[in-house]
Amino acid sequence: MVQVIFLGPPGSGKGTQAARVSELFQVPHISTGDILRTHVAQQTDLGQKAKAFMDRGDLVPDGLILDMVLDRLHQPDAQKGWILDGFPRNVAQATFIEQVVLQQKAENASENAQDKSLNTINLEVPDQVLIERLLARGRADDCEQTIRHRLQVYHEQTEPLIQFYRDRNQLSIVNGNLSVDQVTAELKKAIVAA
Numbered sequence: 001m002v003q004v005i006f007l008g009p010p011g012s013g014k015g016t017q018a019a020r021v022s023e024l025f026q027v028p029h030i031s032t033g034d035i036l037r038t039h040v041a042q043q044t045d046l047g048q049k050a051k052a053f054m055d056r057g058d059l060v061p062d063g064l065i066l067d068m069v070l071d072r073l074h075q076p077d078a079q080k081g082w083i084l085d086g087f088p089r090n091v092a093q094a095t096f097i098e099q100v101v102l103q104q105k106a107e108n109a110s111e112n113a114q115d116k117s118l119n120t121i122n123l124e125v126p127d128q129v130l131i132e133r134l135l136a137r138g139r140a141d142d143c144e145q146t147i148r149h150r151l152q153v154y155h156e157q158t159e160p161l162i163q164f165y166r167d168r169n170q171l172s173i174v175n176g177n178l179s180v181d182q183v184t185a186e187l188k189k190a191i192v193a194a
């Protein structure tokens, strides 16, 4: 049983490493960015509402995100754990997922199930390296102006979560400015499955 939250700025390797850790622990990789991009591609109501925020590099409003995440976490494959990539992105989202985890824990305790272990990982990478990586990745929102805005949004809204999880003794810091294999090796050491 393992629950992992990947924090870290855009381009820090959350998606790359979440896919590997998901394979390792056989739990789903849940990327809110990927789910949103699917909604945009399928032109769902949610996708149409989210698109302008994503194009600008702003966070999509919590009112659109929280139900989407809850729905994904209630799917059968997520009952033995999950790897969250790109969520939470602000304090309201972190408080939300904390409540979900606590509720699940209470339900499982009454069934005498195994405890779940929450690991929050912050991947640290200098801004200049992030910009170079994202320009090379070349996703629709990877132009320089949007990258700089996403970094600003990260520093203002997501970075405070480092202290949020530090206060709860749930934070591991991993150097993301190493090779992909080296970062995975560090993650294997950091993640505790219960």
Ligand SMILES: Nc1ncnc2c1ncn2[C@@H]1O[C@H](COP(=O)(O)OP(=O)(O)OP(=O)(O)O)[C@@H](O)[C@H]1O
Binding pocket: 008, 009, 010, 011, 012, 013, 014, 015, 016, 017, 033, 086, 133, 134, 136, 137, 176, 177, 178, 179, 180, 183
């Ligand atoms: N350790 C690494 N060294 C060099 N390049 C890397 C490393 N990890 C990931 N990359 C590359 O950097 C780019 C960004 O990685 P990735 O998409 O995993 O980041 P992310 O944190 O999920 O970004 P975003 O939040 O914008 O989705 C990709 O092109 C990826 O191949």
Ligand SMILES: Nc1ncnc2c1ncn2[C@@H]1O[C@H](COP(=O)(O)O)[C@@H](O)[C@H]1O
Binding pocket: 010, 032, 033, 034, 036, 053, 054, 055, 057, 058, 059, 060, 061, 065, 085, 086, 087, 088, 089, 093, 150
């Ligand atoms: N958790 C989220 N809250 C608000 N907006 C989000 C969230 N996750 C993704 N988004 C939006 O999607 C793009 C791309 O996300 P990536 O994680 O970089 O793939 C992001 O800029 C937000 O607009």
